[in-house]
Amino acid sequence: MNDQEKQKQMAKAYPVMKRTNKSLSGDIELVDLDVTPVMNLFMVLIPFLISMAVFTHIAVIDFSLPPSQAGGAGGESGQEGESKELDISIVITRGGFQIVGTGKKLDMVPSERGAYQFDKLRALLKAIKFQYPSQKSVVLVFDSDVVYDDIVAFMDVCRESQFPDIGLSGAVG
Numbered sequence: 001m002n003d004q005e006k007q008k009q010m011a012k013a014y015p016v017m018k019r020t021n022k023s024l025s026g027d028i029e030l031v032d033l034d035v036t037p038v039m040n041l042f043m044v045l046i047p048f049l050i051s052m053a054v055f056t057h058i059a060v061i062d063f064s065l066p067p068s069q070a071g072g073a074g075g076e077s078g079q080e081g082e083s084k085e086l087d088i089s090i091v092i093t094r095g096g097f098q099i100v101g102t103g104k105k106l107d108m109v110p111s112e113r114g115a116y117q118f119d120k121l122r123a124l125l126k127a128i129k130f131q132y133p134s135q136k137s138v139v140l141v142f143d144s145d146v147v148y149d150d151i152v153a154f155m156d157v158c159r160e161s162q163f164p165d166i167g168l169s170g171a172v173g
Contacts, residue, residue, distance in 0.1 A: 086132055088163075090121070092142040092154060099124055116150060118157050125161035137165035144170065 086101045096110035096117075109120050129135065138158050142151055155166050 086128070086135055087139070088128065088135065088137070089139045089141050089169075090154065090158075092116075092140060092146050092150070094143060094145050097121065097154075099128075101128070116153070118153060121154070121157050122161055125158065125163060129162050136163060137167065138163040139167040139169055141169045 089100045091098045091100055094111070096108050098108045099106045099121075106124065109117050109124075111117065125138075140151065140154055140158070142154075151168075158166050
């Protein structure tokens with residue numbers, strides 16, 4: 001009987017309660033959310049984000065392709081007015097580099113212990129820039145076994161020497 005008395009006391013301590021409806025009316029009213037302010041925010045935010053994407057500039061190496069050699073007759077007649085410009089190409093192989101211009105070919109500058117001599121390239125390009133100050137373009141012609149980091153280093157040296165228009169070609173021949 002001891003157990004029964006304890007159960008009766010527990011039942012009195014924690015009475016079972018019914019959940020009562022506290023609303024005044026028996027009908028539950030559905031509420032529509034007003035999403036107009038959120039839509040207004042997106043109407044302003046989306047064009048802003050799109051316009052900001054145009055102004056962000058990721059580090060990109062600007063280069064151009066070399067001019068095509070197909071315009072034979074048209075290219076020769078235009079050379080008379082452009083006597084102050086050269087077609088400068090830097091031929092890069094694993095063994096070194098060589099600067100080739102219109103009608104001129106400089107000696108090959110060999111690489112020392114697997115590294116290119118960028119100081120000599122800088123000096124040669126500055127001498128060419130002094131002789132032809134209006135020259136802005138250089139074409140890098142590299143062999144297939146030249147490493148990408150070396151190509152970027154050649155491009156940096158050309159830009160430092162005030163040759164901003166850099167063309168890339170991949171055929172040494």
